[in-house]
Amino acid sequence: MVTFVVIPVIAVSNLGKRYGHTVAVDDVSLEVFEGEIFGLIGPNGAGKTTTMECVGGNRVPDKGTISVLGLDPRRDANALRQRIGVQHQEAHLQKRIKVWEAVDLWRSLYTRVVDTDALLARLGLETKRNAWFMTLSGGQKQRLFIALALIHEPEVVFLDELTTGLDPQARRAIWALVTGIRDRGTTVFLTTHLMEEAERLCDRVAIIEHGRIIELGTPEELVQKHCPERTVVFTSDDANVAERMQGLGVVERAEGSGATYTIRGAGDDFVTDVINIIAREGIRVRGFRTEILTLEDVFLKLTGHGIRD
C-alpha cells in the first residue's frame, strides 16, 4: 500500500504577536493545503491581518513557527516573494500611476511572469490600461491588486479583506475571480469578516477570536456540528396543522401563526422527514422553504456575539 503524506503549503504553529501591551495574536496554529481556499474569519481586531502578515513575511512574529512552501517567511523572504502573491487590506497605489505602469513595474520585478494582457483581460481591466489609479472604482482597484498579486504566477495568494467596502455586485464579481484562481491550481489564503463570503468561497475556514483559533473545518462541517437545528417554514390553509405535526417523528416543535407554520428539528434527514410527514398527513401546502443556518449562526453560537458587534 502506498501512503501519501500530504505536506501543507502553509504550516503555522503557536504563532504569537503583540504590539506593546496589546496581544494581537495569542496562539494560532493552522495548516493550509495545496489547491484549497482557506479562510481566516473573525471580527475586526481578532488577529486575522496580523496572522496573515506574519505568514506572508511582512511582520516578525514574537513566537511560533511558520513555514510557507517549505520556506521560512523571514529568513527566505526574497525567495518566497517570487512564489507568493499578496493583496493588503485597504491598500492603495500612487494616485496618478496608470494601470499599465503598475503592471509593467510589477512584472519587471519577478523572474517568471504571466501574459499580462491576458491577465488584465481576465480581470476586466483591459479598457482601463491608461487610467490613473485614483480614477478607478473600488472594485476595479481590487481587481488591479489581484492582477498584481497574480502577475508572477504565485503558488500561494494571500488576500486580506478583499471585498471590504465593495458593493454586492462588485463583491460577487471578485468571488468569481477568486474561485477561478483556485481552479487554476493556486492555493488561496484569505481573511474576511463577511460570513457569507467565507461560506461561498472557502473550502475550509478557521474562526479566530481574541487571537486564538476557536474552530476549524469546512463551512458545512461547522454548521452541522454547532448548529444542527433545522427549520422548515410552510404555509397551509388546512386546519390544526400545528397540532397534527406536533410530536411526530423528528419534529421537536411546531408552531403556527395564521397560515404560516414553523417546524423545528435537527439532523440531516429533518427536511426529508418533514416532507414525508406532510405527504402522509395529506396537508395541502401553498408555500415551503427551509431555513438553513450559516457560519454567521455558528459564529454567534461559539462567541456569544455577532461578528459585527
Added chain:
Amino acid sequence: MQPRFVRGFWKLTWVETKIFTREPMGFVGTLVMPLVVFIALGRAFGAGRPMAAPEVEIPFNAAILAAVLIAISAVQSLVAIISIYREGGILKRLRATPLSPVTIMGAQVAVKLGFTVISLALLMLAGRRLFPGVMHVNVFSFTVAVLLSTFSILSLGFVIASLVPTARFAQVISAAVLYPMLFLSGLFFPVARLPRALEALAYLLPTTHAVALLEGVWDGSGWGAHWVNVAALLVLFAAYTALSTKVFRWE
C-alpha cells in the same frame, strides 16, 4: 545576476518621475517657485554679489538663495510623498514585492535629484538671460555643490518623514523645520552673529554647510577652501541616514 537593489530601480524611478509631473502642485513648487523667487529678488537686489553695484548694500546672493530653495523644495516634496505613501499603505505594498527597501527610497531620491538638476538648469538659463554677466559661476561645480547639498538635506528629510505622524502634518512640519534652517544658514547674516546656542545648532544643520560651500563655489574660492563644509555635509548625511534607518516606519 544583477544585485538586488538594482532590480526595478530604473523602472520605479521612471514611473515616479512621470507621476510627479502629473501632480500640478508639486511641479510648480519644485520648478517654478525657486525660479520666481530668484527673478523677483534678482530684479530687486541684484542677482549675485560680484556684479552688484558697489553703492548698494546687497543683503544676500539671490542665486544661492534660489539654489537652497530648490534643495528645500525637493526635501519638502520628498517628505510629503513618503508620508502620503506610508499613510496610503503604498510603502507597505511596495515592500511586499521583491523591491529592496533601498531601491524604494533610492528611486525617490533619484527623482528629487533629477528635478533639482532641471530646476538648476532653468535657474542658470534665466540668470544668463535676465542678468547678463552675473552668472559667471562654474556651472559644473555649482551643480555638483547643489546636488551634494540636496543629498545631505534629503537625509534630514528622511528623519522628518520618519517622525511626522500623518500626511496632513508633513507639509507643515517640514516647512517649520526647513525654513528656520534657511534663516540660520548664514545666507542672510553671518552665523557668527548668532547667539552661542543657535550658532552651535547652525553647524549641525546641512543648510549652513550648503550655503558656505555654494558661496565658496560662487566666489570661485573652490572646493579645496571648503573641504570642511563638504566633509560636514557627508558626515551629516551619514548621521541622518543612520538615524532615519533606526526610526523610519514603513506603515
